[in-house]
Amino acid sequence: MTDIRDSVVNIDASGVYYRELNNRLRDVVANGSRKIELRNVYGQRYIGTDLNKPVEIEIFGTPGNDLGAFMNGPRIIVHGNAQDGCGNTMNEGEIIVHGHAGDTVGLSARGGRIFIREDVGYRAGIHMKEYRDKMPVVVIGGTAQDFFGEYMAGGTLVLLGLNLGKGKNHKARFIGTGMHGGVIYIRGNVEEYQLGKEVGVADLEENDRDALRRYVSEFAGYFDLDADNILSHKFMKLFPRWLRPYGRLYAY
Amino acid sequence: MRDLRQVNNIHDDDKVIDACAIFGAMDRAGKRFSGESVIKAITNMHDRGNGLGGGFAIYGLYPEHADLYAFHIMFLDKKDKQETEEFLRKHFTVTREEEVPTRPTAAIKNPPLVWRYFLDMPQSLPENLSADDYIVARVMDINTGTNNSFVFSSGKNMAVFKGVGYPEELAGYFRLEEYRGYLWTAHGRFPTNTVAWWGGAHPFSILDWTVIHNGEISSYGINRRFLEQYGYQCTMQTDTEVVAYAVDLLMRQHNLPLEITARVLAAPFWDEIERRPPAEQKLLRALRQVYGSLLLNGPFAVIIAHHGEMIGLTDRIRLRPLTVGEKGDMLYLSSEESAIRLIRPDLDRTWLPMGGEPVIGRLKKEPTPQDTTGGEKVSAGKSV
Numbered sequence: 001m002t003d004i005r006d007s008v009v010n011i012d013a014s015g016v017y018y019r020e021l022n023n024r025l026r027d028v029v030a031n032g033s034r035k036i037e038l039r040n041v042y043g044q045r046y047i048g049t050d051l052n053k054p055v056e057i058e059i060f061g062t063p064g065n066d067l068g069a070f071m072n073g074p075r076i077i078v079h080g081n082a083q084d085g086c087g088n089t090m091n092e093g094e095i096i097v098h099g100h101a102g103d104t105v106g107l108s109a110r111g112g113r114i115f116i117r118e119d120v121g122y123r124a125g126i127h128m129k130e131y132r133d134k135m136p137v138v139v140i141g142g143t144a145q146d147f148f149g150e151y152m153a154g155g156t157l158v159l160l161g162l163n164l165g166k167g168k169n170h171k172a173r174f175i176g177t178g179m180h181g182g183v184i185y186i187r188g189n190v191e192e193y194q195l196g197k198e199v200g201v202a203d204l205e206e207n208d209r210d211a212l213r214r215y216v217s218e219f220a221g222y223f224d225l226d227a228d229n230i231l232s233h234k235f236m237k238l239f240p241r242w243l244r245p246y247g248r249l250y251a252y
Numbered sequence: 253m254r255d256l257r258q259v260n261n262i263h264d265d266d267k268v269i270d271a272c273a274i275f276g277a278m279d280r281a282g283k284r285f286s287g288e289s290v291i292k293a294i295t296n297m298h299d300r301g302n303g304l305g306g307g308f309a310i311y312g313l314y315p316e317h318a319d320l321y322a323f324h325i326m327f328l329d330k331k332d333k334q335e336t337e338e339f340l341r342k343h344f345t346v347t348r349e350e351e352v353p354t355r356p357t358a359a360i361k362n363p364p365l366v367w368r369y370f371l372d373m374p375q376s377l378p379e380n381l382s383a384d385d386y387i388v389a390r391v392m393d394i395n396t397g398t399n400n401s402f403v404f405s406s407g408k409n410m411a412v413f414k415g416v417g418y419p420e421e422l423a424g425y426f427r428l429e430e431y432r433g434y435l436w437t438a439h440g441r442f443p444t445n446t447v448a449w450w451g452g453a454h455p456f457s458i459l460d461w462t463v464i465h466n467g468e469i470s471s472y473g474i475n476r477r478f479l480e481q482y483g484y485q486c487t488m489q490t491d492t493e494v495v496a497y498a499v500d501l502l503m504r505q506h507n508l509p510l511e512i513t514a515r516v517l518a519a520p521f522w523d524e525i526e527r528r529p530p531a532e533q534k535l536l537r538a539l540r541q542v543y544g545s546l547l548l549n550g551p552f553a554v555i556i557a558h559h560g561e562m563i564g565l566t567d568r569i570r571l572r573p574l575t576v577g578e579k580g581d582m583l584y585l586s587s588e589e590s591a592i593r594l595i596r597p598d599l600d601r602t603w604l605p606m607g608g609e610p611v612i613g614r615l616k617k618e619p620t621p622q623d624t625t626g627g628e629k630v631s632a633g634k635s636v
Binding site for chain 1: 603
């Protein structure tokens with residue numbers, strides 16, 4: 001008999017309601033399974049929540065909103081696109097999307113890593129945070145829409161712009177609006193007017209380059225890309241100019 | 253008053269995940285298709301609504317009566333029907349009239365009467381009025397009249413089917429799988445600020461314009477007052493109604509192209525305008541000056557449709573979601589990509605449009621009679 005830990009559990013999600021699907025995931029993980037493949041996924045929400053084990057879940061299809069919400073440990077690989085709220089408030093684990101993702105990727109994330117091969121929608125990284133060793137990282141291969149890193153309070157956002165045409169800028173406006181923690185690295189150019197009032201621009205330092213190399217190498221590994229080539233281009237660093245931008249707004 | 257949690261959440265754990273669902277599908281070659289796929293797609297987004305509103309718009313619906321205005325009218329009372337029919341006979345030639353076919357389902361409780369009338373214009377119209385103007389005026393007469401009759405739709409070769417329930421329940425009730433059209437929109441409602449009643453379900457419609465909407469129109473009061481100056485009366489108690497009248501005013505009466513209309517409803521921010529080339533700046537400033545009161549403020553994603561065009565548009569900072577999918581001549585708009593994938597897994601392309609940038613589906617050519625009568629024969633207005 002093969003050890004259940006080595007075998008892959010296949011689940012056909014056709015027509016399965018999201019609650020039922022997440023209950024089944026809880027059951028198979030509780031029974032010791034460590035690798036699960038979900039097929040025919042069409043919009044079921046919260047996949048990967050409440051499992052608390054380092055399991056690997058491979059998804060074929062289009063998972064629903066809040067993929068990996070509050071996730072604590074699993075690795076999710078999506079063969080397709082993710083919808084809105086991917087990695088909502090996740091604590092630990094990885095989400096790897098072989099496609100694009102909708103709005104608010106990594107919203108309020110407090111740990112773990114998210115890798116999106118292509119573009120992301122509005123408000124990626126909104127209100128990400130960090131505390132001691134908990135440090136969420138989101139790496140995006142394509143470009144982002146407006147309010148990238150809005151109200152960001154911690155963690156790292158990396159925007160690679162691999163699909164931007166030669167000499168083309170990222171189009172996102174209001175980048176880092178309300179940012180008061182964490183750091184954003186952007187490969188490719190943005191104009192001053194595209195930045196929120198709360199962010200400063202700087203060149204990368206040694207520790208930035210080290211961190212970036214780690215994140216980009218991991219990204220490149222998942223999607224079979226050349227990390228050196230990606231890293232050879234110029235990056236800009238965005239940082240919060242104030243830790244409490246509105247500290248004096250209501251008390252003076 | 254229904255307990256929303258009971259309607260929405262059978263698990264009794266206070267989780268409410270609704271946000272309205274919008275879906276649109278258009279065959280840009282004009283080929284008519286059955287509603288089954290659209291019903292399946294909107295059903296996949298069941299949880300976005302809460303059973304207090306669902307509805308559909310179908311274009312290319314009544315090819316046998318393509319030259320007649322198809323009025324779908326809801327009567328809250330039987331005696332209202334008699335009165336409104338007298339009104340119709342006085343102002344039109346009623347060519348055909350019948351109850352909209354339904355099948356009794358447990359889910360749809362206390363449905364009102366819904367009838368349809370195929371109307372021809374009277375011999376002579378009052379001076380200075382186009383046929384469309386005449387129709388709009390008569391629709392306003394019925395909607396604002398003392399009896400409880402409300403016109404759900406009043407365009408040619410199209411109709412709106414809507415009510416209180418989940419969209420899949422309304423589809424079952426109105427037997428929508430029996431109809432064919434080249435453009436369908438579908439809505440699942442989660443009423444936020446306004447009452448859940450049959451008239452308040454989406455789509456909202458005037459002539460062949462229809463609008464479905466996820467979000468809130470915070471500027472409703474300003475928009476409504478502006479539209480009242482042009483004779484539009486808001487009677488459906490829901491913010492979305494102003495969008496239908498705004499597009500009728502801008503596109504039909506003022507003859508503005510769709511791209512300009514989108515710049516009125518979701519005008520670029522002033523600092524954005526300043527970065528545009530001088531000629532475009534001049535245009536955008538003029539639009540904001542003339543039509544400032546039609547700017548839609550607040551979070552919204554809408555699908556607007558009329559004959560030959562389907563438009564997806566969100567507010568300028570996209571506070572409500574919209575995904576686009578394309579497969580050959582088919583164009584899909586949806587709150588969620590999964591709903592499109594479910595009925596069309598092999599899409600050529602999917603993307604998320606920028607806030608305030610319209611996504612436009614246009615018929616490649618006007619459908620010829622061969623196109624509209626191709627496929628299954630559906631006798632106009634009668635379910636077969």
